[in-house]
Amino acid sequence: MKLVTYQENNSMKIGASVDGRIIHLNSFLPTSDQLPENMVNIMAMGDAALHLAKDAISSYLSKNNTNLGTIEELVDLQSPILNPSKIMMGGRNYLRHLDELRKEGATRQEKIVTPPMPHIFSKYATAITGPYKPIIYPKIVKQLDLEGELTVIIGKRAYFVEEENALDYVGGYTIMNDVSARCLQAQGLLLISKGFETFCPMGPYLVTKDEIPDPQNLTVKTYLNEKEVCSAHTSEMLFSIKQFIAHLSRIFPLEPGDVLATGSPPGPGMYHNPPILANIGDVMRIHIEKIGMIANPVIAATR
Numbered sequence: 001m002k003l004v005t006y007q008e009n010n011s012m013k014i015g016a017s018v019d020g021r022i023i024h025l026n027s028f029l030p031t032s033d034q035l036p037e038n039m040v041n042i043m044a045m046g047d048a049a050l051h052l053a054k055d056a057i058s059s060y061l062s063k064n065n066t067n068l069g070t071i072e073e074l075v076d077l078q079s080p081i082l083n084p085s086k087i088m089m090g091g092r093n094y095l096r097h098l099d100e101l102r103k104e105g106a107t108r109q110e111k112i113v114t115p116p117m118p119h120i121f122s123k124y125a126t127a128i129t130g131p132y133k134p135i136i137y138p139k140i141v142k143q144l145d146l147e148g149e150l151t152v153i154i155g156k157r158a159y160f161v162e163e164e165n166a167l168d169y170v171g172g173y174t175i176m177n178d179v180s181a182r183c184l185q186a187q188g189l190l191l192i193s194k195g196f197e198t199f200c201p202m203g204p205y206l207v208t209k210d211e212i213p214d215p216q217n218l219t220v221k222t223y224l225n226e227k228e229v230c231s232a233h234t235s236e237m238l239f240s241i242k243q244f245i246a247h248l249s250r251i252f253p254l255e256p257g258d259v260l261a262t263g264s265p266p267g268p269g270m271y272h273n274p275p276i277l278a279n280i281g282d283v284m285r286i287h288i289e290k291i292g293m294i295a296n297p298v299i300a301a302t303r
Helices: 039-045 047-063 095-106 163-169 241-248
Strands: 002-008 011-018 021-024 087-091 119-123 135-137 148-154 170-177 200-208 219-224 227-233 259-261 283-288 292-300
Touching: 002 021, 002 039, 011 047, 021 047, 039 047, 039 148, 148 219, 148 241, 148 283, 163 170, 163 241, 170 283, 170 292, 200 292, 241 259
Parallel strands: 087 259, 135 292
Antiparallel strands: 002 011, 002 200, 011 021, 087 119, 148 170, 148 259, 170 200, 219 227, 219 283, 283 292
């Protein structure tokens, strides 16, 4: 299933993308089986919620009336997850990206080592925005960059889980653009450089894990306007999603709806020669096989 969060009449609703249309799940469920209109709460319900979502889709299809759904392009899609308890960001997780960092670091005599365990930092939920919403270019930023990342949504509480069972705790997958202010990152201000409002576009869907049995077999492509900036494959990850989940679950409990971005593939704009950085008016696009695409225009800050 491709589950979505969307806004309609100033309210957030949970729906599904079916054949190019968005349906409101609760509109196709009996009153006694209504789902929460919040994806975190749906993840917390576990399999029961997913079964109800499938029932709603089946009910819609049985009516054989596409007018009961809204053409997807006309729907105000939001990030599938709006209020996670944690946004965990994998770093330095592709060997070719490490090579890029080593080349850049050589000019500063900086030693870039291969991480012995998954490298993690965080973003704040206030940075979250939708899959097609504008990215605000802050006035204090001089170098705006993009990083397309396969992103995991945790489906049930994971604490001290084993690697071989780790995918059992996945609810689904989505796309994230880890928007970055490189000028601030270069000063060691990692959290600030990635924490501005709108610096965490996600979507367009939460694709349930049954549709992606092997998340280490996906192509990730990043574009600035029509120029392909990055192309990689998730099999290139230094640490797999299984390893990330098993490792992090030994540090803190992973809760339903938590977000785990798995790291930037090689090729962010800053590491091209010359750099390919975003300007006002550009569009950042991320495409991940079996999930879809997000596309965010860059606009000027007004304050």
